[in-house]
Amino acid sequence: MGPHFGEEPPISGINGSGTLFFSGCALRCTYCQNYQISHKGLGKVYELEELFAQIGLMLQRSSVHNINFVTFDHYLPHAILLSNRIKRCFDIPIVANVSGYQSLNSLRLMEDFIDIYLPDFKYADPDLSKRLSKAYNYPKIALDAIYEMVRQKGMLNIKEDNPCATAVKGVLVRHMIIPGHIQNSVEALDMLFCEFGRSLPISLMSQYCPVIPQRDQSLNRTVTEEEFLMVLGHALELGFLHLFFQYPEEGLTKLYLPDFESQDPFQITRSDAQEKTFRDLCPNLSQRLQREE
Ligand code: SF4
Secondary structure (H helix, E strand, C coil), X not given: CEEECCCXXXXXXXXXEEEEECCCCCCCCCCCCCHHHXXXXXXXXXCHHHHHHXXXXXXXXXXXXXXXXXXXXXXXXXXXXXXXXXXXXXXXXXEEEECXXXXXXXXXXXCCCCCEEEEECCCCCHHHHHHHHCCCCHHHXXXXXXXXXXXXXXXXXXXXXXXXXXXXXXXXXXXXXXXXXXXXXXXXXXXXXXXXXCCCCEEEECCCCCCCCCCCHHHHCCCCHHHHHHHHHHHHHHCCCCEEXXXXXXXXXXXXXXXXXXXXXXXXXXXXXXXXXXXXXXXXXXXXXXXXX
């Protein structure tokens, strides 16, 4: 638990996002970057009041812009109690940082206590979702879930004149590019565009890192610049109005790979947040895209 500077600019802002990682995960993707907690169950048991006290301390020590519940579906009743406690004492947005594989029933239970949804939309290809997350129906479930999230909160309130200003409400959809599976990314963007149009804020992530050896050999490497540019080019062609992205530069995957056995799992610092946010990781993007053409 603590301030995290690696989220998208409207979430991390200047002071960071107060992230709270929950152990375990319903999907258990074969390549999970957080496998120490999602697969191995690393973590600490807290009583509700103890956890609330820790959050209070974090808010005293740092002016984080939000409280960010990461992958908490399987603790939904506890998360509801905790968020009620937070909301009674602090005026701060609560973020649901989730896989996208949520049922409509659980989302309706979240409606009153979540302000910002940060869902993944991982797969358009059901065969790929079956192979990597044992969830053939992921594309349908996730699209329905995002539809419900947008119904509840609308699009993330990104300010036109200052896209990095911290947001207080809405939905931002993340898509992590999987190496060797660019067509999945292209089709995922098409599906999001067809369902929600170009005003849906999108975050394209290139931080994939092979932390667990994979049968599919393309998954044992990082995303190439060429793959990233193909996906980004497609997103730009579709015309999404708010597009955050991580350029696959050297050091990116290391920067974003957490070690939950360490006191401070993420190496991303406040100055990284200012200098290397999603947007700024690619200062020469337009020149590079022109060169590609
Ligand atoms: S949904 Fe996210 S946290 Fe869960 S296993 Fe997949 S990548 Fe990991």
